[in-house]
Amino acid sequence: MRFKARLRVERASDWQRLLGVLARLDHTAVLHLTPPEDDRVEWIVLSRAVEVDLSGSRGGGAWMAMERDAWFGGYRIESQSGHHIALEMDLGNVLRALRSVVGAHEAQVRLAKKGVPVLTVEIRTADHGHDHDGGAPAWDVVQHVPVRVMDAGRLQELREPETEAGVYGVVMPLPARLSAAVDRMRPFACAPGQASEVRALRLVMERSPHQPAEATFHIGVHNEALEVQASYLRLKVATVDEPTQAARNASHVDDGAVAGGDVERENAPDVRNATSTPPRSNTLRREAVVDARELARVLQAHTVFSSQVFCFLFQACALFHFSSNDLEVSYYLPLRESA
Known part of the structure; x- marks a missing residue:
């Protein structure tokens, strides 16, 4: 299971506003990373009041779809679940990491493991050119957001509630x-x-x-x-x-x-x-x-x-x-x- 992408740093403030709005519903969210042929990624936040019954009879939540190329660059993903990856995380941790991205020269996010699965945010605060080997210099700031990887069955359960056509x-x-x-x-x-x-x-x-x-x-x-x-x-x-x-x-x-x-x-x-x-x-x-x-x-x-x-x-x-x-x-x- 692999994932890596560049964050469009010019939209760092937009990221903060969007996730701040979702955090009003609950502190936990699911980031659904989709296959390369899909043009969107998705955030899912369930209501803090109750675990959602997807018949719509008990709970509620939010489903936010983002056009991938408007928010990410160099998007790469691999998984045995049809290149779908679902990561549950604390929005407060994500927002703290994004604060460091505001005003940065470059940032990327990738799935890694530090004893537990983490979403690693790597930030370069300025253009440092290249190191003596001709490669990119080390990242100035590295932050790790703990995540829980969801299985395919649980992700399927988190689809949007069914509604009636013709209404x-x-x-x-x-x-x-x-x-x-x-x-x-x-x-x-x-x-x-x-x-x-x-x-x-x-x-x-x-x-x-x-x-x-x-x-x-x-x-x-x-x-x-x-x-x-x-x-x-x-x-x-x-x-x-x-x-x-x-x-x-x-x-x-x-x-x-x-x-x-x-x-x-x-x-x-x-x-x-x-x-x-x-x-x-x-x-x-x-x-x-x-x-x-x-x-x-x-x-x-x-x-x-x-x-x-x-x-x-x-x-x-x-x-x-x-x-x-x-x-x-x-x-x-x-x-x-x-x-």
Whole structure:
């Protein structure tokens, strides 16, 4: 089993921001390194609240796909599992290593063994030319991040949750505003008599049969003590078109027009594992209740993806999908029984 690649040092700050957002969900993540013919690598972070049941009924998590060539160079990988390698690691350790990469001249990462498996980050802080033998000089900084190598069976279990095809969602511009609304509602999201850690928000999508290309999105607190709600009007509708294909198969009903600008179809939600049975595909009103704190953590992704977020409400989970030119992240939140 071998892996080595150069880190694109000009993106070191981006690395820190991305992994910092994922670390809000849990301190442990899985880096899925893919075969050379695949153009993406993947980070997987499971919710700290509960081990994920991949039927979507109990837990949640995040799946972030990065375009490999935008983040790595000289990518080389070998393994007996079809050149797939999955490494579980502490995100805090990774973030500390990445701090040394900021401003560096060169950096590479490789899989090694120092008694235990480690991901070694080697950093050259400046251009030192060549040594007397004509080779590259020694690395200035070397850091080792302990990792646990997952077997192929466990990696297969960590695929994205299945969702229904044919379900509509909304495209929300300026996710920072949604994040701010959730932060303001969180103190009120605890019903009388409930423990303070039980905080729920109700999400509602509605669209008129007379204007199927637009929908209204409501988020609020509804309990015995009070009702407070924020509403977002005339949002563009996105739909999950195909059951088993990638993000490119989620589209807007108006062929891509979104408030604030046009968006290509490849920026639609990643629903690779959608099923072929859409039991509620024609429902004009969709409703879900989610944990307020988990949603607040998810929406911190607006610090990286500032333009828009896709939201879908499925039978077992809520999906929030952020995308940019060279990466995308899908957050799955389990649904609560009531607010």
